[in-house]
């Protein structure tokens with residue numbers, strides 16, 4: 279007899295309110311590019327960001343903007359576009375040419391609407407991954423494929439094509455892994471109904487999606503130049519939390535009386551890796567305390583719908599416990615392949631971080647020794663070491679989830 283799931287059992291579903299798209303996963307499907315008047319004034323600054331910075335006009339242009347009320351800005355896609363452009367404008371206003379001339383106060387004409395909008399969206403008032411990667415893309419030919427060649431970003435930072443490369447490759451990794459999200463309900467239902475063969479098949483499907491994501495990751499070498507990434511783009515993505523250039527944080531004029539600290543934009547704010555950690559029972563919270571705290575903190579930089587999705591996964595049945603309890607060698611091997619696909623992604627990511635941060639940081643530090651700027655050198659050197667420790671710890675925790683076969 280075929281077992282029919284009764285409504286009482288309410289099989290686990292990916293609900294619309296999780297804002298996960300069938301094709302692009304956590305990315306925003308077909309983001310808007312334009313905002314209605316008067317918000318188009320924000321768009322035109324964000325579109326001309328690089329030229330305005332180069333001509334030394336950016337800050338004056340921002341200060342000239344009237345204060346707009348975001349009450350008239352209706353609809354999720356318009357609000358996400360506004361959060362994206364205000365994020366770009368804020369980063370550019372604070373860091374400007376990236377030469378150390380930093381602003382510690384964000385004027386109220388930007389700060390007030392930005393903070394109100396952020397509150398509405400449940401996002402922090404700083405450029406996040408959900409802005410610059412998930413909502414910052416378009417297809418050149420709308421009927422064409424989702425490939426690097428047929429895609430573009432909506433807004434750029436100085437540093438040539440570096441921001442395009444970094445944001446689009448991150449998005450494409452995200453989208454490649456997104457096909458695996460669809461499989462999650464099958465996994466949970468299979469566990470609930472003790473269907474080992476269905477579970478095995480579903481785990482293999484997830485493994486192949488993660489392997490495809492790894493292949494897509496390779497494109498980073500083609501499209502992102504390490505020196506431009508390290509010396510230019512990284513500056514514009516920097517936040518004001520634990521940043522010696524803004525030790526107190528940023529003062530959002532007209533919103534709060536004291537400066538606030540927010541972390542900079544990072545793919546660590548992507549939900550995709552955390553999603554499969556939870557599904558596979560990789561217990562990042564049992565790893566190094568600081569790494570676990572950081573990953574948990576990064577969740578607060580994700581759209582609330584995605585944070586809730588991760589929470590709902592946590593309350594689903596444990597795939598790992600089920601696999602363990604069955605004692606079936608072939609099922610364990612299939613589970614391990616899936617965990618190993620996550621380990622491989624993280625190992626590859628470590629190589630990327632070495633190429634794009636650790637090596638340029640060493641080069642910088644050597645250069646600074648001759649030009650005698652020890653404080654800068656010290657700061658970047660330390661950052662580099664900590665990053666590697668954090669990322670290796672996260673990979674180590676992933677490896678610990680592997681089941682001993684036999």
Ligand code: HEM
Nearest residue numbers: 447448451452544545546548551624630631634635665672
């Ligand atoms: C030039 C390319 C990249 C560099 C230099 C880079 C750098 C970093 C760094 C330094 C961290 C540590 C946290 C932080 O300080 O932000 C991090 C974390 C992370 N990055 Fe990347 N990243 C790159 C590309 C990507 C891509 C394409 C993805 C996937 C979409 C990704 C996903 C992650 C994740 C998920 C974390 C959190 C740690 C983990 O779960 O393993 N990164 N990255």
